[in-house]
Amino acid sequence: MKSGFVSVIGRTNSGKSSLINALLGEELCFISRKENATRRKMNVIIMHGDNQVILVDTPGLHESNKTFNQLLIEAAKKSINECDLILFVMSVKDDFSEYEKFLSLNPKVEHIVVLNKIDLVKDEYLLKKLAEFNFNAKIIPFTNKNNFYKKILLDEICKYLPVHPHFFDAEHTTDKTLKEVAAELILESIYDNLSDEVPYFCEVVVQKVIEKDNETTFFADIITDTNSHKAMLIGKEANTIKRIGIKARKRLQDLLGIKINVKLLVKQKKHWYNDEIFLKQIKLSN
The missing domain is CATH 3.30.300.20 (K homology (KH) domain)
Structure with a gap:
């Protein structure tokens, strides 16, 4: 039995909340096409076999001088080192510099790059995008349009989780009231x-x-x-x-x-x- 916290990090509109909803199998997380819609961290509880994966939905990483937005950015950055694993989510059409910005935050735990929205591109484009990453990076292509990718990603996540009793009741999907x-x-x-x-x-x-x-x-x-x-x-x-x-x-x-x-x-x-x-x-x- 494994159980652990996985921070889902990425720029605004990279598809973090949609990915979490796809893994959960229901529309729990707030989704909007507008930027900076997610404001609070939310723990989403997913059972994968006997393992409990707790995905932490965070505000999108972006740049802003506004007090309110700074609070959102700090909340996202804080979650980077308060977990067992990081999922860095980036759209398959994002520039590689988005990943470099993430690395500049000096994450202290292991991370998986989730190359999201692969249904938007052809195989040739996807292969070219994958080739941009260092061979040491763990990259998982993903689309919420196909359940095939759900098991692959959850299987990979569970490899990184510690052996630990469940943190939450297995019937719960979130710790939010x-x-x-x-x-x-x-x-x-x-x-x-x-x-x-x-x-x-x-x-x-x-x-x-x-x-x-x-x-x-x-x-x-x-x-x-x-x-x-x-x-x-x-x-x-x-x-x-x-x-x-x-x-x-x-x-x-x-x-x-x-x-x-x-x-x-x-x-x-x-x-x-x-x-x-x-x-x-x-x-x-x-």
Whole structure:
């Protein structure tokens, strides 16, 4: 029996969350085509035979001088040496310099390079990309379009894990609370329903969860920084906030398999992303 923590590292939009969802077999992690969508580390628990693989979904590596983004970057960097193994995820179309940037962080544990999205290229291109790496690097091609690659990657991961009892109940898929999972999926719905910069200036706080008459209701606040953003989130005749709630409710129902209701309230808090006390309260700062 083996059990260990595997930090999933890579630039924004390299496909980290999609890869984790593919290995888990369900849509747990927040996915968006917009950059810097993942904000918190999430432990995703996968059983592979008798072995327990705990994948740590991290914010994407990127460069920024903003206080809020710096917290995300530091969280990702911190996770590099707080694990048993690193999966460095890069798109098959990424420049080799992305891998060099990762190496410059001086990881102290072993790593596997996951060359993601190989379904986007022909075999000749893939072979050329593989040839760019030093022969000492461990590289696993991957696509979430084909389950064949799932077993190969999980088999390889387990080779690096220590012999250890399971850290979590084998029936659990994450260590996050129901409130935390709901907040992530509501935020995902905001990214899906609003364009441009608005989602980046939003945060979600689930205030309470009520279970009654075979229905679970989530009461959540959407925090944004300006009244204009608040108006955009609500939309004309409250159409936008309705769409956000509908998408979040469907995601939660699909994930939890129970009847869900989502009640949303939009609140304005100027420059919340620079408020250290607030960021600590919502677990975006240590």
